[in-house]
Amino acid sequence: MKKTWRWFGKKDKITLDMLRQIGVEGIVTALHEIPNGQVWPPDAINEMKTYIELHGLRWSVVESLPVSESIKYAGPDRDCLIDNYIISLENLGKAGIKTICYNFMPVLDWVRTDIEHKWVDGSSSLYFDKIKFAYFDIHLLERKNAIQDYSPEELAKVEELNKTITTTERDELIDTLIVKTQGFVNGNITSKEQQPIVKFKKLLALYDGIGREELRENLTYFLEKIMPICELYGISMCIHPDDPPMQLLGLPRIVTNEEDICWLLKAVDHPCNGLTFCAGSLSAGLQNNVPALARKFASRTKFVHLRSTHILPNGDFVEANHLKGRGHLIEVVRIFEKENPALPMRVDHGKMMLDDENKGYNPGYSFHGRMLALGQIEGVIATVRDELKNKQKKIRSNKRNQ
Known part of the structure; x- marks a missing residue:
């Protein structure tokens, strides 16, 4: 090779x-x-x-x-x-x-929810947190019928996260999912976008049907x-x-x-x-x-x-x-x-x-x-x-x- x-x-x-x-x-x-x-x-x-x-x-x-x-x-x-x-x-x-x-x-x-998931040795790697992603889908995108894609147990965890997540954490999640992991590889949304969620919803709408x-x-x-x-x-x-x-x-x-x-x-x-x-x-x-x-x-x-x-057992995955x-x-x-x-x-x-x-x-x-x-x-x-x-x-x- x-x-x-x-x-x-x-x-x-x-x-x-x-x-x-x-x-x-x-x-x-x-x-x-x-x-x-x-x-x-x-x-x-x-x-x-x-x-x-x-x-x-x-x-x-x-x-x-x-x-x-x-x-x-x-x-x-x-x-x-x-x-x-x-x-x-x-x-x-x-x-x-x-x-x-x-x-x-x-x-x-x-798609990743965390770009610097810390390890005990001090290094970090990419990580996909299913509950964070579901929170993004349900509460930030407010996608119609999104809750149908997740189990009752997952939905309960999403609501727990919704009660504790900070504004900074929410903004970082948006930035990670639709800007940082996308923009540098000819992505649809770059760091210059003032309303990334609004534009993202418009892109999703193009695939209706x-x-x-x-x-x-x-x-x-x-x-x-x-x-x-x-x-x-x-x-x-x-x-x-x-x-x-x-x-x-x-x-x-x-x-x-x-x-x-x-x-x-x-x-x-x-x-x-x-x-x-x-x-x-x-x-x-x-x-x-x-x-x-x-x-x-x-x-x-x-x-x-x-x-x-x-x-991982909860459905998350991490770079190995x-x-x-x-x-x-x-x-x-x-x-x-x-x-x-x-x-x-x-x-x-x-x-x-x-x-x-x-x-x-x-x-x-x-x-x-x-x-x-x-x-x-x-x-x-x-x-x-x-x-x-x-x-x-x-x-x-x-x-x-x-």
Whole structure:
């Protein structure tokens, strides 16, 4: 597997020189300055590619070329936006950049309620608190029929929280859920928004009447439109699983489990229609056996995110150590090194540790925490490669002795 790293461009506080020193081989990035839906021009693509290559690295994966909301809910400008997307793909293909990670999650990208959940060792990590999220849904969004999505026990805890939560805590929750975890990755709402809840409600309203089947139809429509240009340039479109892999806020989520992935790959059965295998996102769903999914979909996987989660008894989940948790990353690496060994991979959602907290890094994208994770995974990869070599030696030896 190729060691890559998500980098947020020249303004990223983590420099390419730093990444080269810690053994990174490829860069995962995007043209974040270009608004969603606009064409990525050749000059901007080539300038970024050249800049990365001057630092001894290569632009391995685009993460991401965002799919506009109007494409997802089939707005009146959908075809125009898809045309722009096709032009951007063509420009990327001509530049030799051929792996595109994207998602089809309505309104929200990845969801966490806490971005600095403290641990006893002084480090911190991302955390999803189901009761906090339900409180946000019921009392802040005031979504119609929201209470139907939660159990009586959960609703009772929400009401307890409602009695004790402070204004500061409430504002921090809003900021975390719809600004800090969204805005830095081409999100719909940025820190400049004065009324984030109001805008968020408007975005949710765009999906009124859009269920799982409608969203599936819209994804199929999008993929069928772009497959010819992908085939022409050998571009792999790699959909990212929903994070977390469950229904939220009444919005349809359609990449959550084995059945969803099977549907997607069959609905547009084309070699350019592939998967970003995110072990972390998939592990946050109790329905998912992550190694089994890796084994089943290894041949259609084009990019791998290596991280892991723990799911707590109350339904909360937290980012786990990269050698532990439901992601079973050691076994996942074994599967991909055997079945599809040349894939780009990146570690993801590392802890905040040492002086990471004071650097202003994007949530989940620390330097020291991810560097530790990369070292752990690099050791796993080296061990697995030795295992595979030894197995091959034994096979050859047995054949000679027969």
